[in-house]
Amino acid sequence: MSNPAPASALNGAAFTGYANIREIGPLGMITLRAAPDVAGLAAAITAATGCAIPQMRDIETAGDRRAAWMSPDEYLLIMPHADVPAALDAIAKALSGQHHLALDVSDARAVFAIDGMAQSVLAKLSPTDFAALGPKEMRRTRLAQVPAAFWVEGAPATVICFRSVAQYVFDLLSHAAKEGTQI
């Protein structure tokens, strides 16, 4: 039997409102923990994503790959799902002999795209000061009662949450995006 395709949490659920909500993915994600000054870090992130090391709170983009700053010693690398094993290999090579941790966390997450007035949707759920959001910022925050992260890069906005609460987050986003309720 060949390796079957993995399922996303909600099988691509979608909602149409004043903004449209769409589950995307599965998206490949690697959590990379390493000190920012460790030798080979830039090479590892570039090898896996083509991106530079993201600065504090930023997300770097290179085509369909991204690298986001998560904490002073943690990065989130995003890429097509099928490319994760190769990326992990590349990271292991670049950081060989250096203290680090790189893991596939693709299946631990659910990802949503918000097409349209994303700011109105997110402002109902997340205590985010959009005026203070940096141009390349990925905001780690919460949506109502669960942790989440999002970045707004023109349209659509992209939201990441844990897989187990995918339905909750989808329902939240749909409630906030209901036609006629934009702020």
Next chain:
Amino acid sequence: MSARLPVGGRLIDRNFPQRFTFNGRHMLGYSGDTLASALLANDQMLMGRSFKYHRPRGVVGSGAEEPNALLTIGTGPSTEPNQRATQTELFDGLTSRSQNHWPSLEFDIGILNNYAARLLPAGFYYKTFIHPRAAWKHVFEPIIRQSAGLGPAPQQRDGDVYEQAYAFCDVLVVGGGIAGLQAALSAATAGATVILLEQSPHWGGRAPVDGDVIDGNPAIDWINATVTALLAMPNATLRLRTGAVGVYDHGYILAAERLNDHAPSPDQPRQRLWRIRAGRTITAAGAIERGLSFAGNDIPGVMLASALRDYVVNYAVSAGDRTVIVTNNDDAYLTAIALHRAGLSVPAVIDARVDVTGDLPQQAGALGIRILAGRGVAKVKGSRRVTGVEVCLAAGEGTVLETIECDCIAMSGGHSPVVHLYSHCGGKVMWDEAASMFRPDTARPPTGADGAAMVLAAGASNGYLTAAEALPDAAAAGAKAAAEMGHKGQTAKTAKADARNDGAILPIWIMPQAASITARAKMWLDYQSDVKVSDVQLAAREGYESVEHTKRYTTLGMATDQGKLSNINGLAVLSQALHKDIPSVGTTTFRPPYTPVTFGTLAGEARGDIFQPLRRTPMHHLHEGQSAYFEPVGLWRRPYCFPRLGENHGQAVIREVKNTRTNVGLLDASTLGKIIVKGPDAGKFLDMLYTGVMSSLPIGKCRYGLMCNEQGFLSDDGVVARLSEDTFLCHTTSGGADRIHAWMEDWLQCEWWDWRVYTANVTEQYAQIAVVGPKARDVLQALGGMDVSKDALPFMGWSEGTLGGFPVRIYRISFSGELSYEIAVPAGHGAALWAALAQAGEGHGMMPYGTEALHVLRAEKGFIMIGDETDGTVIPQDLNLGWAISKKKPDYLGKRGQMRTYLASDTRWKLAGFETLDGSVVPDGAYIIADGVNANGQRNTQGRVTSTYFSPTLGRGIAMGLIAGGLTRLGDVVEFNTIAGGTVKARVIDPVFYDKEGAKQDV
């Protein structure tokens, strides 16, 4: 009679009639009406009954201060009680009902309380319901609860939807009157981001009603121009129908926006709760007029002077043909003039002041209005409606000098700045003797994180009651707030209002000042909870000196209006009765909310399906398809059992246990915590975290471990697998995943920051499926792809590979005592692997089992469960788990704690097994009784049950529990108490009830 005037009404649109009902009667109002103005237009002055005496009550005010006109709006799922008619916008189809009466508003049996008023003095409940003690619970409380509360609680689930939203700004301005507009304009012009909130649907506040002239033109011209200017500024946001209800620390403000209250639509949110973080908040919430305390001041038809002119000017509604004005200040003359201009009769202005010299009285006098200086009201005539007023000397005892017929009385006792929002977070108020009001003490403001004032008051809210004073004050507040937030751009023009030459106010707290006790017992302070001047005076005589105590004793200001009208009058009466000055008596504490907020708005979106996050495993939908009965495990939902047709849950659990012991079971173990720990110091780190040694664990092997907190108490347990030289995978309990991960990071970040260890919580990356039972290996072999034989994958080993096409890691660990494989697979494959296993198991009698069977299986095997055998007071040694504690290690978290005498004592209750002599199941939570009683007369105990089940395998009740002496008590027969009374006898036995040698799991 109250009625609609033929012309006028600046807020109504006569082209759009709106039908509505009141107590089932059909009425007609206009678009722009409030419910109160529409009711008055339909000659409905009587709008409710008071709480205690059920006295008939009409509308008194025109805004947030209204204590009487509280109605139940809507029906069925949209029922909402206690809505102020004065702030409820009329819409076509509105249904309203009055409250607190039986059988009808017009005839109410509860009015009998009124005649028994002498039997219901202040503090009646406290005095009466003390003895006998037992009567409180069974007699008094049920009766009081029956009569408590004005509006009835809705019977149905709230049918409306709500939402919340977050906003941020430099300067938040509360109140869209002229002061708020000026403050917002000044702050925004300086460059600050500004949010301006107005609770009503209109900008400008009462300036247009009061006839203010700004920059040489009617106030409305400046208001419209300023709103237009603000709307054009990208850094200003304006919201109508949004009332700020609370100010909290760090510049946090809650505001409720009424989105669709005025135009109900089932799918749209009815209200939105704004959660605003503001650098500075400017309260420009205006001032509230005070009533006057004269006999009969609660009879319908007695209203605030300002409210009366609101109704005339805004809604073209007259509350009566003949209105007598009673006042101690000049502002009320605006009402006399407005009524006169509307063609209504003002027989007299009764002014308590001897010298009446201001501009406005002179204007009124010029219009031919009779002014009775130095006079007061002896008594209002009428019962359900004002019919006249008896005039006396304000300074006298109440001898009637003349009687004036009228059907309405407009009273004004001065104004109180709305200091609520200024005070919520600690801002103090000061008594302004000359103006007879408490105003914000700018020397003692509420301070923010920077130590500076985070709330600034402006305009009438700040004690500057006239437009001419308010506008420059507001402009200064706006500019100051913006500058403090770093915005010192352009300066906005400060509007200039025509000044008015007012005579001084004369403080009047009782009218006439030497009124008889009979009269004082008819002077209402708090209309809603029926507190009179005589009640406050009684409280003072009975020794209540603190205003806070008097409030609670008399219930003054404790109703839904929170005393907006009554507080100042009440504490002034109290201060007189105590022979103290007003500032030394002080005010009660102002607490949020400023006006009541419906629970739905506070809950926001969190109801129904999204009441709280519900965590689902990757196989959740498959379990639903199999009619699983779920139980909450933290925020997870896990199948408790999988009942088949005709089975109850108990029967299903028995079947699932037996099938797992004889054939093979399938368990969704995905919720189990999984934490990767990696680094050169990972082994050393885990040796500190676990009581046992993990650094010696060979690659490819698993080891069970215990974690304790620093005090030594057992905190979590689970199996650790060594994945590589420097990488471990730690399984935690389902509820412990996040907690233990945070615990690890806490130690790594705060204490052992130089240890080279990284952790990652990968709980949700993997679905985990346990295949359990004698035929488990057959099922895995049927799927194929991996060697799962005992030699290749022995007990407490793990191996990685491809099983049936799925990338898996299989752990040979068992929480049941059976041959068991726990299979971890990336979550995206979880459902498919579950389905594949179910199919492969068909020929082997495989059945899924739930958490209850899991618990029974582990209890039969004597395995402990965190949360059952532990409760934060239990150490591993109590559970006979000394074997899992390393004696060789110099240290581990909890070691020091476990050495303390109390934890090291051998008198601690320790784990044992129990079998009931009659085979029954010991009740959950039962204690093992001992001889004698303790100092409290309670039965002594010597232990307690921690887990108790019916064992399908053994066919009898089994239990685990803690008992003094532990396993040294083997063979003893002890007694557990039961809820029903009596005891259950049980024998102390070994807690491993099944397969003590462990032969079955190691095959």
